[in-house]
């Protein structure tokens with residue numbers, strides 16, 4: 001990295017024509033990475049990427065958002081950027097995208113591309129045939145839950161799982177996620193209310209109800225008691241599968257990865273340059289998609305060596321994959 005002067009006495013950051021990474025800043029210490037992302041930040045640097053910091057607390061507080069990138073200097077040439085940090089709402093992401101563009105940085109996904117994989121209802125247009133049956137509705141007033149209960153009739157007496165447009169409360173499986181019989185409207189209402197209460201002000205838009213599918217069991221989570229099943233997280237960049245990893249930190253996976261070719265073909269139509277796809281195995285042996293996520297805010301599975309991940313990206317991005 002080097003700085004150049006454009007004659008106007010403003011310093012510009014000169015970047016080679018490749019991708020840089022943007023991490024969240026430590027909320028308590030300026031110019032330091034958030035400790036939760038430190039290991040990734042160091043691996044990104046060790047792999048030769050230039051790293052920048054954004055203040056997440058400012059970005060997510062309406063009044064201070066304009067100050068979130070204040071320590072990032074203008075880039076002298078258009079520089080592609082990949083964010084690795086906490087989840088943002090599509091509005092916050094859009095703000096960041098526009099703010100950075102004014103400084104000559106372009107995030108790998110537009111706000112629309114971000115939303116395509118961040119909100120499950122938006123992802124359905126790509127994955128509907130490969131994911132459990134799903135109904136959803138925004139939570140706006142007291143009638144919203146009634147409308148959702150109406151929609152849930154398609155599940156008849158089948159079991160369902162609940163989440164908001166982005167996240168579930170899967171660690172409160174029995175009380176805020178799983179309903180054994182969707183026709184038990186009282187239990188469903190109670191569980192929806194528990195989910196909404198637990199998500200609190202972080203509730204993303206609305207509630208999603210999905211048919212529960214019997215997945216191949218791995219183990220029971222040692223802390224939450226949640227049943228862990230055979231699941232994988234796949235990372236795609238520019239339409240190509242760049243890595244597939246065991247999802248859970250616990251449980252015995254077989255040594256060989258499944259054949260993901262059906263999902264690789266599907267991924268080519270998903271309008272996002274960097275996203276994840278979580279795939280699970282059903283008890284009958286076939287695979288289905290649980291959800292998509294934007295690649296910039298999806299966690300790296302614990303079993304994935306961060307060094308390997310950043311070195312892979314380095315090879316792909318420097319190799320002119322795009």
Ligand SMILES: Nc1ncnc2c1ncn2[C@@H]1O[C@H](COP(=O)(O)OP(=O)(O)O)[C@@H](O)[C@H]1O
Nearest residue numbers: 132161166167168170210211212213229290291
């Ligand atoms: N339709 C489903 N049938 C069975 N299990 C599911 C279903 N949807 C989710 N799960 C289980 O619940 C977990 C959490 O669901 P997910 O939609 O990924 O929520 P989160 O966004 O909180 O990760 C999944 O990893 C999977 O184990």
Ligand SMILES: [Mg+2]
Nearest residue numbers: 168278290291
């Ligand atoms: Mg998930």
